[in-house]
Amino acid sequence: SQQGEEDPQALSIQEGENATMNCSYKTSINNLQWYRQNSGRGLVHLILIRSNEREKHSGRLRVTLDTSKKSSSLLITASRAADTASYFCATEETSGSRLTFGEGTQLTVNP
């Protein structure tokens, strides 16, 4: 079963706008990771945030983590058409060493 739930399931924006995706999870975690997947391709790791971190930045990406609410958000600023992809959050639970993925958010950036 899926641990995380992404919201929204689909998001369509114009190039240059910001995109925000949210992820909620259920159990205690060691870390949360965000991945990107282009259609029919493998997953590309974007960013990892540990349970004792609250915010992390990488280029145009900003991730927040609220362990009290068991939620995370991924913000992509100044989006580009090339950002069109599915975005998944994945959690590494304290009880195990594997990642459990959510259902993903399909982001479409219109030129």
Next chain:
Amino acid sequence: DTGVSQNPRHKITKRGQNVTFRCDPISEHNRLYWYRQTLGQGPEFLTYFQNEAQLEKSRLLSDRFSAERPKGSFSTLEIQRTEQGDSAMYLCASSLGISGNTIYFGEGSWLTVV
């Protein structure tokens, strides 16, 4: 290319046939994972290895599925007596076996059972 490599990338097989996928992890990565992903869904965990030891298996891994990692390097995932419901992308990933390390995925192997 030093990423995770998977072969074949695409496989079409008739129902009832056996198929095998191979995964070559990033060298020196001692953990290797197998996931399955169907259209519109997130990846679902199947199994993982720490070196050559298979440490965890999902309930999704029925008795028709078997995975091996001899010598702790490459891994194979075999599906026997394939069913149409096995049609999916099978993803392999690897990492250094320390909590919090990034898990790197391959491009996946698409299976279509006709």
